[in-house]
Amino acid sequence: MADTGAAIELVGLTKRYPGDRQPSVDGVTLRVDAGETVVFVGPSGCGKSTTLKMINRLIEPSSGSVRINGEDVTGLDPVELRRGIGYAIQSSGLFPHLTVAQNIALVPRMAGWSGRRVRARVTEMLELVGLDPGEFRDRYPRRLSGGQQQRVGVARALAADPPVLLMDEPFGAVDPVTRGHLQDELLRLQRELRKTIVFVTHDVDEAIKLGDRIAVLGERSRIAQFDTPEAILAHPADAFVSGFVGSGAALKRLDLTRLRDLGVPGCPTAHQGEPLPQVRARLRASATDEMLLLDRRGRPVRWLRRADLTHAEGPLTEAGTPVGGTVTRDATLREALEAVLTDSTGRVAVTGPNGVYAGAVRLEGLLGTVRGLLAADRGRAREHQRERESTRPEPTPPEAEGATAGRAEGDAMGSAG
Known part of the structure; x- marks a missing residue:
């Protein structure tokens, strides 16, 4: 795999557990482009985390395939596969008996990096996630705040420079303020690194903020809509998506615009x-x-x-x-x-x-900016409505309906004769 982002394809990806009447994940097919952030969002229990874990084979698919840069990962050694895919989870998953530096160094050491290269990489990763190496390198996880632990978890996931980063509700266990800062940090990192990120959350606002595209998943991870945040907010595919996104779409629009x-x-x-x-x-x-x-x-x-x-x-x-x-x-x-x-x-x-x-x-x-954005959105919505109305078929006049019915009846009788 290359050190830049890699394309991911899920083709008919299915997971069925023994004894279950229905699959937990049922035939998911989608593509994540290289360097793109795609967010899986959906209600609890819909199978989004199961789908994510099948990408790095923490859960083995029952059928279907996962391809990274065109290569089917089911033919690879699962341990080697995971060393080439970063993985960040809720509550960071740091090993409590290892220091910050030792946690970050785990995968590079397993990959056979030299000690000098590993030490330099630990320093680079701590600086990348905004932690002073001199202050944090030798600390143990118990001496870190929740937000600091999550930063170290992201640093560890990125340490071996993987092309793909999987993130399973990584910010779900921290307070809202810290969560916002961590989201901002991830956006900054992604602008610099351009990894391919698949991110799982149940929080629609988080999905809107972070995703280049969002996959709204229903039961058994069936895709209800896979589109940009703007398109999902403006034109939800059905009642399920509309209900899941919730009311206040105009206010959620504010999550799509950043100060930069x-x-x-x-x-x-x-x-x-x-x-x-x-x-x-x-x-x-x-x-x-x-x-x-x-x-x-x-x-x-x-x-x-x-x-x-x-x-x-x-x-x-x-x-x-x-x-x-x-x-x-x-x-x-x-x-x-x-x-x-x-x-x-x-x-x-x-x-x-x-x-x-x-x-x-x-x-x-800020209020002036908001008014301008919402006015532009209203204009686009009116234009979209006009386009829909212009492509709607013209109703058939009553007399034409009768003539059409008469011809159809005659054709049927002729065929019978």
Whole structure:
């Protein structure tokens, strides 16, 4: 397998357990393109995790096939197959008796990598998922938060540079805030790495945020709809999909737009240690009444208003108000709106990799963007309705119906004679 993403094809994939009247998974056929993120979403017990585990043969298919870059994996050694496929699960699945570094190094060591190469890869993976190698390398999993454990789990899944990454509800056991940050981190990683990702969740909002395409699965993993998030929200295939997606499709649309797609406006900034007169002059020259104080690593730490700078005498680290929550450039429009609505002044700092300042957004600007997006969606919906009506067959006039019926009756009698 190549080190970049690989295409996956499921052909008639079926799993039937002995004694069961019906298969758990019934004839799933779909294709995941190389470098694509496809999310399996559906109600509990529909077989989505079983389908996922048949890709790396943690569960053996009863019939059908799985092909990765055209090669049928049922003909491969299952252990070797799994070494070439990353796998991340709920609650991280880290070995508690191994350090963070040892957990990440497992598959590269089994693949015969040299010690030097393994150590370098552990450092690279920890930096990739936003954990300081010097701080976390020698920790044991019990000394990590839930979000940190999940980051290490993703690092371990990616350590041997597999072309395919399978993720089985990997963020389901963490709190909503941490879950949002982990989703953003996965989006950032995918932009950099372009792996082929198959992701399982029961959360429609998570599927909309993460998936290039979504497979909505019904009973026995039968595919109810396999399409882009935009298409599923705008045109659900049937009542099951519509009911599963739920109400508020217009609001869910906000999960399809990320701040990085809109362009994040900036605001005046100052750095810790800058002379106070220089900072005051910068704010006076701006069109706003507020600026962000950044630490020496460029991360937002305090909001400074004109009055704060007027009365400041000591270090700026004592002035203004601390930065509360931040959002990343990968945050969705919905997440950004939630953040500014919970801020008393209606603004939030935006960060990039490693928490470095990337801009700031305010309530008025976000509301204007939302109105524009929803208006465009309404226009597309009207256009789609007009297209449907234009292709609808014309009704047959009553007199024509009678003539057609008469001809049919005569034809039938002639045939009988």
